[in-house]
Amino acid sequence: MRGRSERYLEEMGLAPVWKLRGPKRARGIRDPEKKSGESRPAAPVALKPAPPRRAAEILPPVPGLVGAARLDLADDRAARILRMDWPALKTAVAACQACGLRKTCTQTVFGVGDEQADWLLVGEAPGAEEDARGEPFVGQAGRLLDNMLAAIGLARGENVYICNVLKCRPPGNRNPDPFEVAQCTPHLLRQLELIRPKLILAMGRFAVQALLNTEASIASLRGRLHRYQGVPLIVTYHPAYLLRSLPDKAKAWEDLCFARRSIAAL
Ligand code: URA
Numbered sequence: 129m130r131g132r133s134e135r136y137l138e139e140m141g142l143a144p145v146w147k148l149r150g151p152k153r154a155r156g157i158r159d160p161e162k163k164s165g166e167s168r169p170a171a172p173v174a175l176k177p178a179p180p181r182r183a184a185e186i187l188p189p190v191p192g193l194v195g196a197a198r199l200d201l202a203d204d205r206a207a208r209i210l211r212m213d214w215p216a217l218k219t220a221v222a223a224c225q226a227c228g229l230r231k232t233c234t235q236t237v238f239g240v241g242d243e244q245a246d247w248l249l250v251g252e253a254p255g256a257e258e259d260a261r262g263e264p265f266v267g268q269a270g271r272l273l274d275n276m277l278a279a280i281g282l283a284r285g286e287n288v289y290i291c292n293v294l295k296c297r298p299p300g301n302r303n304p305d306p307f308e309v310a311q312c313t314p315h316l317l318r319q320l321e322l323i324r325p326k327l328i329l330a331m332g333r334f335a336v337q338a339l340l341n342t343e344a345s346i347a348s349l350r351g352r353l354h355r356y357q358g359v360p361l362i363v364t365y366h367p368a369y370l371l372r373s374l375p376d377k378a379k380a381w382e383d384l385c386f387a388r389r390s391i392a393a394l
Contacts, residue, residue: 209314210321214243217318221295226311229296234259239291239319246287246391248325249273250316250335252366253294255301264290269367273331276367276380280388289323291316293338304334313338320356327391328359329383332366350383353390360394362387 205226212220221236230236237254240263257267265273265284274284282288294304294312304312316338320328330336333346339356340363342349349363364383365376 206314209318212318214322217315217322221315224295224311224315227296227308229294229298229308232299233296235262236295237262237264237292237297238295239289240264241285241289242287243289243323245289245323246326247282247289247329247387248320248323248327249288249290249329249331250339251290251292251331252334252368253292253304254297255368256297259297264292265367269371272370273367276384279381280384289319289325291319293334309334309338320359325359326394327387328356328361329387330361330363332369335366336363350379351386360390362390 209217209220218238221238224230224236233254237258251265254264255267255269258264258270264270273290277283277288284290293316294308295315296308296312298304298308328339330339336342336344336346336349339361340349340354346363346365350365352363354361354363362383364387365373365380367380370377370380
């Protein structure tokens with residue numbers, strides 16, 4: 129009989145290319161086949177070993193908070209946000225009118241999960257279902273994300289925090305504009321500082337642009353360990369894009385396996 133992990137991979141369009149095996153248990157990884165508290169005998173690894181990484185492939189740490197995320201700390205608002213605790217930050221996001229998006233969305237979508245998670249996943253902006261439910265990644269892309277997480281033994285809320293660059297839905301799911309990103313980025317950065325994750329997974333170009341301050345393509349950035357404020361950061365495709373691009377699903381799976389290996393090695 130097929131195990132649950134195999135079904136996840138199949139649903140993701142990855143079976144039978146990838147198999148779950150290997151003895152190591154990475155810290156904070158939950159076995160999708162087991163009830164909580166049980167140990168796990170095997171962990172998923174890619175069948176094809178990842179190519180060895182040359183030192184030159186590892187990017188130097190990106191510049192600090194201000195440089196990386198194009199924050200202007202002379203801007204009082206950003207400086208204030210970067211000093212907030214969780215309750216103040218949640219209140220500030222809920223009340224934020226800094227860009228026009230709050231006028232057209234139903235509610236803000238702050239983020240969800242373990243506020244002391246090792247894993248921080250960053251997407252783009254809420255879509256229609258997220259806007260209606262107030263939680264990130266609960267639509268079709270979110271189901272794919274949940275399945276991908278489950279395939280590496282993770283689940284939302286369990287050592288994982290998920291949020292977006294923007295906390296409000298852009299109308300008609302249009303791309304965020306630079307002003308909106310600039311206004312919302314301090315919220316994301318404060319979330320990041322409060323969580324202090326072991327690893328950030330930046331999903332899609334808006335998350336990458338906000339955190340790494342680069343216009344480089346996802347394809348050119350993935351497969352390497354970047355850093356944001358010293359925190360290891362891995363770049364991968366956005367789940368909504370993966371729904372439309374089957375070949376890149378396998379690449380995203382490689383990225384997740386790379387992320388899992390990286391966090392286990394920390
Ligand atoms: N896409 C995103 O980037 N975030 C969500 O929460 C949902 C879809």
